[in-house]
Amino acid sequence: MPLETAQTASLPKTPTGIAGFDEITLGGLPTGRPTLICGAAGCGKTLFAATFLVNGATLYGEPGVFISFEERAQDLAANFASLGYDFEALVAAGTIAVDHVHVERSEIEESGDYDLEGLFVRIGYAVDSIGAKRVVLDTIESLFSGFNDAAILRAELRRLFGWLKDRGLTAVITGERGEGQLTRQGLEEYISDCVILLDNRVIDQIATRRLRVVKYRGSAHGTNEYPFLIDAEGISVLPVTSSGLNRPVSNEIISTGIAGLDAMLRNGGFFRGSSLLLSGVAGTGKTTVSASFVNAACARGERCMFFVFEESAEEVCRNALSIGLELQQWVDAGLLRFEAARPSLFGLEMHLARMHRDVDRFKPSVVVVDPISAFRGPETDVHATLLRMVDLLKSRGITALFTSLRSASAELEGTEQALSSLMDSWIKLVDVEANGERNRVLYIIKSRGSSHSNQVREYRMTDHGIELIHAYIGPEGVLTGTARLAQEAREEAATVRRQQEINQRARELARRRAGLERQIADLQAAIEAESDEAQSLSREEQARTATLAEGRAAIAARRGFAE
C-alpha cells in the first residue's frame, strides 16, 4: 500500500472536478480510498458519481470504471448524454469502462457457503482493462436485494472496501439512505473513509438540494450543508459560507450614470466594489435607477449582471427604453446579462447558489439584484442569505446594487433595517404627496468613505434619463412638482414686478435730473446775462468817466487856469 507512506503530511486527494465540491473538501475525495455517497432516491447520487468519473477521464487523465447495479450500460449512456457527457465516446476511447452487474434474486438459489469473489474479479478485470484509477459502484444496496445471507454480504462488503483500498482505487460507492441512519445497512458509512450526504429537501413546496460532508478521515472539510445544483451544465456545489472580512478594497470611483446623483457625492460616484442599497416605495423608479447604473457601467465597457425577480429581461429593456436607455445593445454586445427568475422558483439557498454560479461564470464587475425584498421566508433565513449574497459579491470586488421595496407605511422593515448595516451606501427614493400630486425625491442616507449632500432632491424621469432638480426649499418646507413650479412662477413674477418698479424709479429719477439740469442751464444763462450786463455797465461807466474827464478838461481849458 503506497498510500500509507504518502500520507505523512496531508492526505492525498483526487479532484472530482465538480465546481465547488473540491473547495469544501480542500482538494477532492481521498485518493485510493472509498467514499460513500448516500441519499434518498432522486438526490443525484448517480450523477455525482458519474461526474466524478467523467471528469477524471476527461480532465485529469484518470480512467474510471463504472460498475452499475441498477442501470444497463446503454441506459447510463442515455442518461448522461442528457447532461452533456458522451459516455459512449469515452468508453470507445478506453478511458471509461462500464459493467452492468445484474442481480436477480428469483434466478438464484443459494446452497451452502459462498463469497462475492465474482464481483471482485469483474471489478478487477474492468480496472485492469483500462488501467483505471477511479471506480464507481452504483448502488451497493442492490446486492442486498439479490442475496439472502446478509451476514455474508456484510463481510464481503467490508472485504470489498478493503480490497479497493489495497488496490489504491479512488472509489465512489453510492448508497440509499436508510431510516434513522445514513445507509440501509448501517455499515457502509463506517467502512468508508469519506461520507457525503446528499439531500433534497422540500420546504414550503420549494425543493433545495443540499450536500454535506459527514465525515472525512484524516482531513479537514467544510461541515456545513451546501446547496448544489443539477442542471443542463451538470452538477455544481456552491460553498456559500460567510466569508471573512478580509477583502481587497478599491479607491476607484464609478459613476452612477445619473449626473445629478454623482454631483451629490463628493467623490462624484461610489467606490468600486461597494454595495449600494436603493430603497423606495412602489413606483419610485428603483429599476430605472438600476438600469441607469447598469447602462453607465456597460458604456464604460464593464460586464454587468442583472438579477431580476419581478420582471422579465425584455420588460426591463423595454421600460428602460422609455427613459432613453438602450440596454438591449449591451445584451447583444455580451456585456450585460439578465438572469430572471421568480423568487418562488427556488428556495433562498438555491437562489444564492444559482447567483453564485452565474457570477463566477460571467465574472461581472457590476451586479444588480432587483429587488431583494422579493425574497420571502423566515426573517433570519432571508437575512443570512442576503448577508452571504453581499459577502459573495464584495469578496469578488463586484459593485453591487440592491433594490428594496418598502411598504409606504412602515418606517423601516426588518430586512431593510438589518441589511442597512451591510451596505456601504444607501439611497432612499421617496414619493412626496402634496397638493393633489405625487412627486419623487431622493436623498442619500449614507455613503461610507465619502461626504455627500444632505439635500433632498427631486428627480424626474425624462426621455434622456433621470434628471435631478433642485427642490425648492422655502419657509413651508420642501416644495416639489407643481408646487415648486408655482412657487418658482410666483418668484419670477415678483422679480419682474420689482424690475418694473426699478425701471420706473429710474425713469423718474432721470426725468427729475433732466428738470434740474434744465434749471441749472437757465440759471447759468441768467448768470451769463447778468455778467454781460455788468460788463456793459462797466464799459458805459468807463466811457462816461472818460467823457467826464474829457469834459472837465475841456472846461478847464476853457476857463483857462483862472483859479
Place this chain on the structure above:
Amino acid sequence: MITSSAEPRESATEPKRYHLRLYVAGQTTKSLMAIHNLKSFCETHLNGEYEIELIDLVENPRLAAGDQILAIPTLVRRLPEPLKRIIGDLSNTEKVLVGLDLQPRAKLP
C-alpha cells in the same frame, strides 16, 4: 465429463440433457468443495445426462460478466432452459435439487 475450458462452448457432439457451468475463482476451499459436491450430485441425480464446464475466473476474469457472476462459486444451468443459477458450495443437496428444477420448491421446509 468435466471439461475445463477457456471459452464457454457449446457441446460439439450431441447435446446432453443438462449443460452445467461451474464458476470458481482459484483453488480455494469453497471452489474445491463445490467441484466435489457437484460431481457427486450429478452422479447421483443426473444419471449421465449431463455435461459440466468448469471456469476459473482467476484465469479468465472477462468471462464473469457474461453470465452475470457475482458470487463464487456459482453453478449455471445453461440447458435446459430457462437459465438457472445456484450459488454456494452446493453442500445443501436439497437446494441444488430445487435450483435445478429436479424437485419442486414447495417441498422445502
